[in-house]
Amino acid sequence: MPLDDDHNPLRPVIESVLPVKDRLAWALPCNAKSSGAIHVVPSNWRDVHNNAFLPEMIRIGPFRRQDQDGLNLRLRVMEEHKVRFLNRLLGGELERWRSDRDRSRTTEGERVSVEREREGDDDGGRVAKALRLDDLWEAMLILKPEMEACYAKTNPFYRGLFVETMVVDGCFVVELLRFYYDLLHKKSTVEAIQDDPILTNPKILTSLRRDLLLLENQLPFFVLEKLYELINEKNNIDHLQAVPLEELAVTFFDPLLPQQNAASNLDAQKPKAHLLDIFRSTFLKSVNEKVHEKGKNRVESRLNPNGSSRGIVLHFASELQEAGVQFKKRKDHDLLDVEFGHRTLRVPPLSLNDYTISLLLNFVGYELSVNHPEPFFTNYLMFWNSLVNSPRDIQILRKHRIINNMGSEKEVAELLMRCREVIYDLDLGYLYDEIKEVNDYCEWYYDSKYHVWWRSLIRARFSSPWTCLSLSAAIILLLLTLIQTFYTMYAYHQPH
Structure with missing residues (x-):
């Protein structure tokens, strides 16, 4: 065992350093660029209105794992619905998912085998391909470094569940947006979807809209885009011709704070960080135009x-x-x-x-x-x-x-x-x-x-209809008294 300068064992020092080394090994390289678009809400913001940042029905993303033991009943129920959505998407085949939950250790040989299976299944795009869990998992493994870079704070203890979270939560979100849009526009869907306990319950949908727009409940948008592309491929839909995922999202969230034709306010050229960023952007069209006209966005000096x-x-x-x-x-x-x-x-x-x-x-x-x-x-x-x-x-x-x-x-x-x-x-x-x-x-x-005096008079004498009537009656009585006095004096000085 290594010794320090005083010839004492260094085991306590090593044990205290190992967690730090583990964090450093898992963190991004020093020269890597991190968007950090998804953050844990600061504690001082929770003091403003704590319930504004806590989910009431569903947790999405890696932050949800931090209090898994403390999930309430409704959150647990939604965890089951996530798996139900994924099972439906995969055609009811989740055996491999449940037998091998930690696919983040997939070997290179397994990846090659999967690629060969894909090549053998190629039919020129004439027939819809069966979507497999391997396809989803491999896509998320490829994107894993970019996904991790989007989170400003993630506990490495949950890295084994990171890809699993992206697959399960991401598929649930995409399917929810897609099915809601289809039902709203009366597109052909399977009968099971039309009777879905989530999609047919307005109260649940309202809570889901609210929860899916929480800052801590965000998934990187490129993750949802990739999953949407795979789902379209599975349904034999040309991804380039499909309804954009941004439009599906805006359609779903619009009832929360309704706008006129919110989808028309989307800027297709501007990259999106996540669903919260997308919905936020629909409120900025006229403001952006105003800022552009003024030629400035921020005040140069605050003093x-x-x-x-x-x-x-x-x-x-x-x-x-x-x-x-x-x-x-x-x-x-x-x-x-x-x-x-x-x-x-x-x-x-x-x-x-x-x-x-x-x-x-x-x-x-x-x-x-x-x-x-x-x-x-x-x-x-x-x-x-x-x-x-x-x-x-x-x-x-x-x-x-x-x-x-x-x-x-x-x-x-x-x-x-x-x-x-x-x-x-x-x-x-x-x-x-x-x-x-x-x-x-x-x-x-x-x-x-003068302005202050006049407004004070108005406030004091004309603050209510009764004071106005009283003042009007007093003025009329004063005028009548003056008229009576005038005619009395006039008759005295000008007798007939």
């Missing part, structure tokens, strides 16, 4: 010459209303397309419930977890943080049908205010011009004593 912060809304909704700013619901515009002009703040309506809050926070979590060049939803959430400081602000926005919240106004206000604790970037990016105009108007208003 004014006098040292004060730039790009922050300094007034809440109640203060803006007091300053004479009107609120108006902006119809038929993208969610992020906020506009200010002629003392009117036009904001697209936002429906707030547990599902949409989870979606928005995961959008922001994705933008904050990577060096993202377009923090649009982060800017958007900062805009709401700056507008809301009390239930009164939510009440004003709800009155103008800009916010439609399912919970109490107090709960929504507290949630938005908690987000301030984790967003440190003062750069409002694409909303900078609109917010600057709001701030300039409010500065002009509060600098004028």
